[in-house]
Amino acid sequence: MVYELLTLERRDDGVAVVTLTNGKVNPLSRELLGELKQAADDLAADLPGAVVITGGDRIFAAGADISQFGGPDEAAEIGPLFHDAIGAFAALPRFVIAAVSGYALGGGCELALGCDYRIASERAVFGQPEILLGIIPGGGGTQRLARVVGASKAKEMCLTGRQVKADEALRIGLADEVVAPEQLHVRALALAGEVARGALVAQGITKRLIDDGIETSLDDGLAMERDGFVEVFRSDDSQIGVASFLEHGPGKATFTGR
Template identity: 65%
Template structure:
């Protein structure tokens, strides 16, 4: 049996590390995307405390496997695979952190965008270079990017195909933190572990409220928030957190994640 192209390591601190392992450039072939979707499904069915998605220490992911490109029929199949895989990553009911070292281009950038947070090494580069091939992004690049950095900046990146370095990506809100390359994975895992010690049920409901709310109008989003606000009070963590606050003040609770 061949080695997996995407691996999953569930750590003792509650963090799940998902790593792309498809050669030197970590191209997102349809098989890589299939394996990623399977693992994302496992992390949804049996959630850890938090998730880190990483490539190797030189590259996050260079994008789709261009050798699979052909005509409209192939594009439809590839686009469907990207959509289902990255939607599965986005749907994981835990904090997800993309640890980006080196290039995150095309589909690689879109994978990072599907995560909740993006930590970048100072060697990282981001871009949607599809336009340079005469095509457009097909894995969420025109949608998630515009929602994150605004339509004008998204159009600049998508229509020019240019790449931005980590410090520029931080300045426009594409990434959340930049660290030295040799500290990236450790910092990402440490941050994930912090979330993994938190009230996981409340985190999942808050993430759902934000993500689903962005897909609708404000009034509908506010009603959704109210429903989930009520739902969270049925969790053990809410009971523990409120009781701890009344007895010991804020920030002292030890949550069970239920």
């Protein structure tokens, strides 16, 4: 696949880096959403060890391409494009990290929310400002934001359109780490590289159980965990890890990802 509005780099350490390159503000146009969905599909077909999604230094992504908005008919087309693209990254059985520098607004915030972990630079700003246009978030913001920061804070952000700077984002759980701007990609790639060397089958099962379990009752979640605990012992890595622990102690295993 030849991409025009993003780049997809597969590094030697097993990390895949997706970088938005749609002009100065990275609007999430129909075309970019289509490329994001294709990139996620390409990654799913040949899974890396971990994924980093990033954008520009001043703007991660400024939101949807407002020029493509119209009425209900256009909304009925654009909404699914957001859900499909972001959902495809969220569904990858790998650790997906958003490295956010500058503004992540509207769809940009929703893309970051679709990742498993968000590392922000000190100049990052998050927000769901759709209400200022008389509309609502359409890329998952009303749902994912509430699951991350809680219903009250999500309502306050979505109903006022207020933007949240990096220090507050860290405090409310919207960002998981805040680093100096020059350290953003260094830290994101280091964490992704560490995870990519791990037990990838177990990671995928763990991610699935957390994502699915949070939507159900504790009893049902525990039942899923019991099944996953059996499932993971069918992997080569489980045998490697247990044998390495018994012989060398913890943290010494070299996993194959199978």
